[in-house]
Amino acid sequence: MAENILLKIKENLKNFSFAEKRIAVYVLNNQNDVLQMSIKELADACETSQATIVRFSRTVGATGFSDFKIRLSALQNLDKTLLEEISPDEDLSTVKEKLTVRIQQTLSDTNKTLNDSTINEVVKLIDKSKSISVYGMGSSLLAASDFAQKFGRLGLTPFVGHDVDEVIAHVVNQEVPGLFIVISNSGERPLLKNLLKSIPEEIKTVVLTKTPKSSLAKCADYVLNYSATSFPNKMRTSETTSLLAQLYSIDLLYYRYFQNNFEKHFFQIQNSYEKTHGPRKK
Known part of the structure; x- marks a missing residue:
């Protein structure tokens, strides 16, 4: 790209x-x-x-x-105007083109910042973990839910917490070896940092973030670093590109995990499809 x-x-x-x-x-x-x-x-x-x-x-x-x-x-x-932020008087076709430029850049940069060996290591952790929990705040919660939905189709049962107290209550009692994934764009929310520090040592931690040198990333066992285009002090289109980068990173984890036991997972996907799209009983 x-x-x-x-x-x-x-x-x-x-x-x-x-x-x-x-x-x-x-x-x-x-x-x-x-x-x-x-x-x-x-x-x-x-x-x-x-x-x-x-x-x-x-x-x-x-x-x-x-x-x-x-x-x-x-x-x-x-057209150099496509490099500028979105303005209120633009037509929809221009907005489409501007977002396309940013999305293409985000995916290109994310492919560079995501480390292949780290992806493979996290996939191995997913495979051998008896329990998986995932958490994100704000729009990152959407990415966490997407992770659970995708891997749920392959027979796993990731837990998605919706507030910190709920997450802590679950994680401290989850089976080991376990895995806890935190998704955070900035990686600087004190609440998340304290949450990560409360995780038992037997549970490996992964942070999916735009900022690999953040305080949250420094507390994790593994860091998956994505990229998102943004302009300072402007409209926050970075929120859109950050979420897309998170979802793309999760897709890479999903498909890499899928590859590792292709026949088994292909059967699971087919079975899931047939159960949800098969003929309905009257």
């Missing part, structure tokens, strides 16, 4: 160093000119060093300046 390097630059403006921010602004305002420039010419135009240009290129996902220009050239015909 192609990465939109202009969107990557725009959403990370606040995180760049002073020199990198000068490069970012110049690129956003002079895309076509940059395509014709050498690395020295761009460095001179931005009053910075060639090494900083290379570092900036790598920061936004390119392997170097040449690769950066290739990715930039692929966006020559892109």
Whole structure:
């Protein structure tokens, strides 16, 4: 999936160093000119060093300046207004296109940030655990429910808690070896951090989050890191892309788990389908 390097630059403006921010602004305002420039010419135009240009290129996902220009050239015909936040006077077709750009970027970035070996390790934990609990707050609760629904179709019975007291009461008494999964975009809610610290040692913990260096992630045995596009101090379309990234990450866990015992799980899915879509008795 192609990465939109202009969107990557725009959403990370606040995180760049002073020199990198000068490069970012110049690129956003002079895309076509940059395509014709050498690395020295761009460095001179931005009053910075060639090494900083290379570092900036790598920061936004390119392997170097040449690769950066290739990715930039692929966006020559892109309507730059699609990189802006949604406004009240836009027609529906424009809103569709803007969300599509963000969703594509979210999935592309998430594929990079989700570690394959960590996914495989968590799938092994799911397979050998006698009990599984999953919890999320706000929109993350929707992702937790999706996890339970998907794996429930394969014969597992994940417990979904709807408040912290309910979760603690269940988890401290669940069978071991067990697994507890917390879904949190920021990973900084004190309530969740305290919850994770109360989990018995015999139960492995997994955090699905956008922020792998958060205080919550530091308390977990395993961290699954997704990505979501967002612009600071704007409309919170990141809530939409964060939920999509969470659901996509859960899909990857589900299908990887499905692969590990394909014939058995295929039969379970078929049986579930026939039971729910078979002829109804009068």
